[in-house]
Amino acid sequence: MQQKPFVMHNVGHMERNSSAFRPSHSIQSQDGSQAASGSHSGITTPPELIHHILAYLGNADLVNTAIVNPTFRGVSQRMIYRNVEPTENMVIPCLRCLASYPHLASCTRALVLSDVTRPYDVFSNYFNLLRRALLNASSLMDLTLLLDGHYAKYLHGCSFRLRSLTTTLAWDCDFIKWMSEQTELQNAMFGGRFARDTILPCDILPKLTRVSSSPLILAAVVPNRKIKEVEICLVQHELFKDDILNTASNILSYSTGPLTALQIITYLSNTQDALAALMTIPKNLPTLDSFAFCSSHGAITQELLDAFPDVLSGFKCLRSLTLMSRNKSDALHDKIFTANLASKWHKLCPSLQSVSLAGSIWLHNSRHGWVTLGDLERLLRERQGRLLSREKYWKEVDPKTLSLEEVKKRTEEDQEEVEHGNRMQRQMDMLQDSLLQFGGP
Numbered sequence: 001m002q003q004k005p006f007v008m009h010n011v012g013h014m015e016r017n018s019s020a021f022r023p024s025h026s027i028q029s030q031d032g033s034q035a036a037s038g039s040h041s042g043i044t045t046p047p048e049l050i051h052h053i054l055a056y057l058g059n060a061d062l063v064n065t066a067i068v069n070p071t072f073r074g075v076s077q078r079m080i081y082r083n084v085e086p087t088e089n090m091v092i093p094c095l096r097c098l099a100s101y102p103h104l105a106s107c108t109r110a111l112v113l114s115d116v117t118r119p120y121d122v123f124s125n126y127f128n129l130l131r132r133a134l135l136n137a138s139s140l141m142d143l144t145l146l147l148d149g150h151y152a153k154y155l156h157g158c159s160f161r162l163r164s165l166t167t168t169l170a171w172d173c174d175f176i177k178w179m180s181e182q183t184e185l186q187n188a189m190f191g192g193r194f195a196r197d198t199i200l201p202c203d204i205l206p207k208l209t210r211v212s213s214s215p216l217i218l219a220a221v222v223p224n225r226k227i228k229e230v231e232i233c234l235v236q237h238e239l240f241k242d243d244i245l246n247t248a249s250n251i252l253s254y255s256t257g258p259l260t261a262l263q264i265i266t267y268l269s270n271t272q273d274a275l276a277a278l279m280t281i282p283k284n285l286p287t288l289d290s291f292a293f294c295s296s297h298g299a300i301t302q303e304l305l306d307a308f309p310d311v312l313s314g315f316k317c318l319r320s321l322t323l324m325s326r327n328k329s330d331a332l333h334d335k336i337f338t339a340n341l342a343s344k345w346h347k348l349c350p351s352l353q354s355v356s357l358a359g360s361i362w363l364h365n366s367r368h369g370w371v372t373l374g375d376l377e378r379l380l381r382e383r384q385g386r387l388l389s390r391e392k393y394w395k396e397v398d399p400k401t402l403s404l405e406e407v408k409k410r411t412e413e414d415q416e417e418v419e420h421g422n423r424m425q426r427q428m429d430m431l432q433d434s435l436l437q438f439g440g441p
Helices: 009-017 047-054 059-065 070-080 088-100 126-136 173-181 215-221 242-252 271-278 280-284 302-312 341-348 373-396 404-438
Strands: 110-113 142-149 164-169 187-190 210-213 229-234 261-267 290-297 320-325 354-357 360-365 369-372
Touching: 088 110, 088 126, 210 215, 215 229, 215 242, 229 242, 242 261, 242 271, 242 280, 271 280, 271 302, 280 302, 302 341, 341 354, 341 360, 341 369, 360 373, 369 373, 373 404
Parallel strands: 110 142, 142 164, 164 187, 187 210, 210 229, 229 261, 261 290, 290 320, 320 354
Antiparallel strands: 354 360, 360 369
């Protein structure tokens, strides 16, 4: 079971009541595991089994199990500190704890830190505290650091090698130096401001495959890297123009990934401008496999949806389309109007297999045409029933009563049923991949 993010007030509770977070010679070992002392409890249950049992508990219960004995303490601490997401008022106590207790910080795999520099302006040692904490987090793989400004220099020399990063740090020379250390980074969201003339050398970030950012940073990251998935953030309405998106999509075409998935998050203010901008996508990226468009502000109009076939006709092999909008009263949320859009769009884009429209998911089935996700699940259940019925038939039938023609016919039917079921399962897998890429409609 996935653990919920840790609420840092538990730290204070444990320190006051049990000293459960303080280092103890009786629980330290070379690999970070902790062994029980027979004089404390006599429990000899393997830590692996205890970990399996405690995995069903929430963090509040894990705080209580940590005071049972050293073994439970060690397992509980590792589970609590695996994913750390303190509330804003607990960021400083969290950092102090990670800076003071390296064996706890080394348990952390995922860490989320909000920007507390404004309320803590008087705390002049904040960045040194942040650095000490992160230096101890040697096993960190997923970092969200919502710290706006030129502060990357405090992260130089950290031993962790991230797989995923979300940050608002300024994109400057210090940031580039830090990125040169993150050789395992695969997924990144760069939300900071881009400093002019900042250059990212080609040998940095060799494993990066998914990136979300503004066009300026994407221009520095994507060309000549194996980027497969990109999210473009154009949250200011004046940025969603055909010339800007034409330049941005042209830059993305230089990915050696090759680029297969694109999502655009934008402020939608004018339908005609939106259509002109969207037309540049298939022009520069005709081989996209998945495309998603999200309107963070404004409305997706009926006029835009009626003209969308002109956009789709430019794609050569698009399989998945996702349209999202936060405006619950726009045309995208009109279930009656959108009910037949998938079948209409499929005529101009025959490769289209999945269409997600504000929560309505449609899949193309070779036998039944466009069906909802619920319909597909029902068809898969019905197929399973038919396969079981056929299996029962072959077990019970007397071979002497079957003609060669009947055996051949039933064998062909069985093979066709299996192939059709495999196609439906591949559609489900494709939809799952799309939801993982873009977070669903």
